Amino acid sequence: MTVSNEEELAGLKEIGRIVANTLETMAAAIEPGMTTAELDRLGRKLLEEAGARPAPELCYGFPGATCISVNEEIAHGIPAERRIEAGDLVNIDVSAEKNGLFADTGVSFAVPPVTKSVERLCRDGRRAMWAGIGQVKAGKPLAGIGQAIGDFARKNRYTLVRNLASHGVGRSLHEEPKELATWPDAKERRTMQDGLVFTVEPFLSLGAQWATEGDDPWTLLSDPRAPTVQYEHTVVATRNGPVVVTLPG
Template sequence: MIVQSDEDLTHLKDIGRLCAVAVKTMAAALEPGITTRELDLIGRKVLEDNGARSAPELCYEFPGATCISVNEEVAHGIPGDRIIKAGDLVNIDVSAEKNGFFGDTGSSFIVPPGTAKIERLLRDGKRALWVGLNQVKTGQPMANIGNAIGTFAKKNRYTLIQNLASHGVGHSLHEEPKELSTWPDPDETRIMEDGLVFTIEPFLSLGGIWAEDGEKDNWTLFSEPSAPTVQFEHTIVVTRNGPLVLTLAD
């Protein structure tokens, strides 16, 4: 999507903020003993109370309002009876629609107590996202995003999941530009256009390279090789002054 008007931008900011508020509210409820289904219901209530609809349900008939992935799960975890325990690494990914506009955001969290290694991974996962965001500017190569994140990951001895890409968003959950790599991609030749809307969502890992289906269900993805992995995601608009981040709760 290319932002065409102030009205477009207002709607995008509205749904982006709601997605961020849902993540923030769910994170505040994250504690030992809560199930992923109970956590999902908290996110659903935030969305529905504000006139928004779950994008995974709307677009793909996903069996939950939000994606909640725990420990060995990298992405697209289905909310259910799994009980959150102390020390769990939990990713909360919320995407939603309101008034025909879509937003998408996600963050990873540790349920205390966390190890120093996982705390560092979480810190650097956020840093990796902002390294990518800092490459966003009208007229610049899209490849700059993946190149910068890849350099950061290599320097700090991490790997990146290389088959879970960022994507265009706006009038639908997934649209052009499709398959925007958050790792170095020599085949990426596109240029960032003013007003273009897309996500940046690197999956930083302590050894994982691919996301693969497991035998658990038709949705949940696991890292291969198996390793702790975090994801942080924002939806942004490209401007001449850099990225306009839409998915902020405050």
């Protein structure tokens, strides 16, 4: 999607706040012993109360309102009877639609007590995302996003999952521009146009380089198995830089 007027931007900010607030409330509710299905039901309730529809379910028939991935699961985890335990690394990915507009956000959380390396991974996963967002500006190359994230990962001795990319969003959950690398990609030649809407969502890891299929049609696992985090915002590229629409408020 390319934003063409203030009404569209206001609509994106509205659905962005909804998914951000939903994610924030879900995160605060995490406690050892609860199931991912219980956490997902909370997310569904919050989205419905805000007049929004869960995007994975709406667009793809995903069996849940949100994606909740635990430990070796790094994306598209199906909410079910898996219990969250102390020490787990939990990723919540919330995307939804309202009035024909979509926004997408995600955060990883470590359930205490956790190791110092996992604490650092969570902190640096967020920093890696912001390194990429810092490269967002109309007229600049899309490749700069992955380059900045790659520089951060290399400097801090992390790996990046290289087959889970960012994507365009706005009129649908996934749309053009597709396959936006959050790692250095010499083949990327596209430029950010004014008003372009897309996600920035690196998968930073203590060793994983790929996502592989799990035992169901949805869940993706780290390969090789290693703690992995994802942080994601929906942004609009403007002449003045990035406008982040998935902020709570």
